[in-house]
Each structure stands twice: as C-alpha cells, then as structure tokens.
Amino acid sequence: MTKPKVFVSRIIPAAGLDQVKAHCEVDLWTERMPPPYEVLTERVRGVDGLLCLLTDRIDPALMDAAGPQLKVISQMAVGYDNIHIPAAAERGIPVGHTPGVLTEATADLTFALLLAAARRIVEGVNYIKAGKWETWEPETLLGADLAGAKLGIIGYGRIGRAVAKRASGFDMNLIAYDPTISAEDAARLGITLVELDTLLAESDFVTVHTPLTAETRHLINHDTLHKMKRSAILINTARGPIVDPGALYDALKAGTIAYAALDVTEPEPIAADHPLLSLPNLTIVPHIGSASVRTRNQMAEIAAANLLAGLRGKPLPHQVPNR
Numbered sequence: 476m477t478k479p480k481v482f483v484s485r486i487i488p489a490a491g492l493d494q495v496k497a498h499c500e501v502d503l504w505t506e507r508m509p510p511p512y513e514v515l516t517e518r519v520r521g522v523d524g525l526l527c528l529l530t531d532r533i534d535p536a537l538m539d540a541a542g543p544q545l546k547v548i549s550q551m552a553v554g555y556d557n558i559h560i561p562a563a564a565e566r567g568i569p570v571g572h573t574p575g576v577l578t579e580a581t582a583d584l585t586f587a588l589l590l591a592a593a594r595r596i597v598e599g600v601n602y603i604k605a606g607k608w609e610t611w612e613p614e615t616l617l618g619a620d621l622a623g624a625k626l627g628i629i630g631y632g633r634i635g636r637a638v639a640k641r642a643s644g645f646d647m648n649l650i651a652y653d654p655t656i657s658a659e660d661a662a663r664l665g666i667t668l669v670e671l672d673t674l675l676a677e678s679d680f681v682t683v684h685t686p687l688t689a690e691t692r693h694l695i696n697h698d699t700l701h702k703m704k705r706s707a708i709l710i711n712t713a714r715g716p717i718v719d720p721g722a723l724y725d726a727l728k729a730g731t732i733a734y735a736a737l738d739v740t741e742p743e744p745i746a747a748d749h750p751l752l753s754l755p756n757l758t759i760v761p762h763i764g765s766a767s768v769r770t771r772n773q774m775a776e777i778a779a780a781n782l783l784a785g786l787r788g789k790p791l792p793h794q795v796p797n798r
C-alpha cells in the first residue's frame with residue numbers, strides 16, 4: 476500500500492517525527508530557518524498532509540496550491556493565528572494543534588519572567604558584569620514584593636489559570652479579565668472577573684494569556700498602558716502583536732509603567748538593534764514558553780497523532796474549532 480505524502484516544515488522531536496516517518500512518505504525541511512512562503516507553497520503541492528509550525532503562514536492560496544487532496548494540517552503549537560482557519564474549514568481540511576501539554580511549561584516561564592522583573596534579576600546580572608558591585612547597599616536594585624500584590628490576568632484559559640495557581644502560592648491577590656467566561660464559571664474557578672479598565676487600574680502585575688485575534692491585536696496600546704499603575708509590571712507570554720511595541724517603548728521610556736518582560740514580540744524575531752532592547756526596564760526572551768524537553772516531546776507526539784488521524788480520515792485528537 477502506498478504511504479500518504481506529507482510535508483514537515485522543520486525537524487521536530489523524534490517522539491513525533493519517528494511516528495510520521497513510520498507511516499508516511501515524508502518530505503522534511505531540514506534547515507534551521509523556516510521555508511520561505513514561496514518555497515513552502517511549492518513543497519506542499521500534491522501532499523496529503525502538512526505538519527507545520529507557528530513560523531509558517533498557512534493561507535488560502537497555500538491551501539489551494541497544495542491541492543484538493545490535502546486532508547489535514549497539523550500544527551505543533553497550541554496557538555494557530557498563522558493559519559487561516561475559515562479557509563481550511565471551507566475546504567473541509569481539519570486543523571490540529573497541541574493544547575494542554577504546554578500549559579505548565581508556559582505558566583512556569585511566565586512566573587520566571589514575573590519574578591525576574593519584580594526582583595530585577597537581569598539588571599542585577601548586568602550590574603555585576605559592568606563591575607558595579609562594590610559593596611552591599613541599602614537602596615540599590617530594589618524591586619517589588621509579590622506577597623499581597625495584585626496580579627491581573629488577561630485571558631483566563633488553561634495557561635492563565637495555571638499562572639493563577641502559582642501566584643496563589645506566592646500569596647498574590649488575583650483578578651482576571653476574560654469576556655469568554657461566564658459569572659458562574661468564574662465563581663466555580665474561584666476567580667474575580669473584572670472589566671479590562673479595572674484590571675489595568677488596580678493591578679501591580681498584568682500578565683497576558685489570550686489568543687491573538689482581531690479583538691486582541693494591540694490590546695495593550697498607548698491608551699491601555701496609560702490606564703496602568705506607574706509601578707506596574709507587564710508580562711506577555713501569549714503572542715507578540717497583542718502588545719503595540721511602539722507604545723510599549725514610549726511607556727517604558729517615560730515611566731508610564733515600571734517594567735515589562737516578554738517571551739513574544741512584534742515582529743518576531745525582534746532585531747538585536749530594536750529600540751526596545753536599549754531599555755533597562757525590559758527583559759525579552761526568544762519565545763521559549765513551551766521550551767522544556769518533556770513539553771516539546773509531547774507537542775511533537777500530539778502533532779504526529781493529529782496528522783496521522785487526519786490522513787486516515789479520523790477525528791483529530793486535538794482539532795481546532797472551525798471558527
């Protein structure tokens with residue numbers, strides 16, 4: 476029996492790749508950088524399945540270039556804002572993603588950034604490297620306390636809730652903004668839901684855990700930054716374009732907010748000479764929220780399982796809703 480043809484747009488952990496290789500004829504993109512859009516469009520011609528990453532733009536033209544035999548698109552990520560979901564739905568192509576397995580790793584990184592920002596860890600490291608550590612000083616590198624501080628969580632889905640669990644352990648007070656959650660669900664989850672303006676005005680720390688949609692693009696902008704406390708610390712481990720980078724630069728430079736720590740940026744990757752990187756009150760790491768060994772292995776396994784299910788015409792174990 477002939478094996479289905481698939482294109483895999485990067486080398487992924489063997490936990491998933493070996494499964495795909497065992498059941499498919501695989502065209503594997505082996506370079507470090509993602510395939511350029513035009514190359515991707517060529518390579519998907521005639522494939523039955525596509526295993527892709529968040530760095531690939533999967534739009535209607537690419538789906539048409541692949542052809543009507545394309546049975547499944549499987550993304551190794553929970554977020555799928557790079558894929559045109561309505562176009563896939565119109566063409567009857569199920570799209571898979573990898574929710575759940577990266578919740579804890581992403582919440583861990585969020586908390587690592589929150590603690591690093593609160594206690595000025597990166598500034599401290601740079602302080603020593605610059606030869607400035609000459610004595611113990613009563614008022615040098617003073618940061619913010621977590622205990623008793625208010626954490627505002629924008630987006631109270633899986634990752635937002637996992638962050639809340641960690642914050643509770645640090646005796647933080649929690650509020651959340653999430654228009655998709657009902658009052659009954661909030662009561663069941665034990666979270667106080669507030670309007671966005673209230674969250675921005677009251678929170679000592681604001682952390683973003685909402686998907687990137689038309690509604691959330693630049694949700695954190697000049698206006699919303701000016702509604703935050705001057706002492707506030709902003710964390711974003713969701714998607715870069717939720718925060719307007721120009722507005723964030725102005726706010727950090729002017730002291731409108733105290734500090735920001737980001738795992739994601741707009742654009743991504745951010746250039747080493749980007750003005751944001753010149754600011755002392757900002758820490759950026761390179762989109763590593765899910766980058767633990769176990770998590771990436773599980774993501775690869777789920778991406779493979781979604782792909783193979785789609786190729787067999789079966790329901791995907793983790794299918795993106797058709798919206």
Ligand code: DGY
Pocket residue numbers: 529551552553554555577713764765
């Ligand atoms: C995702 O899965 O959407 C993360 O951004 C990368 O793991």
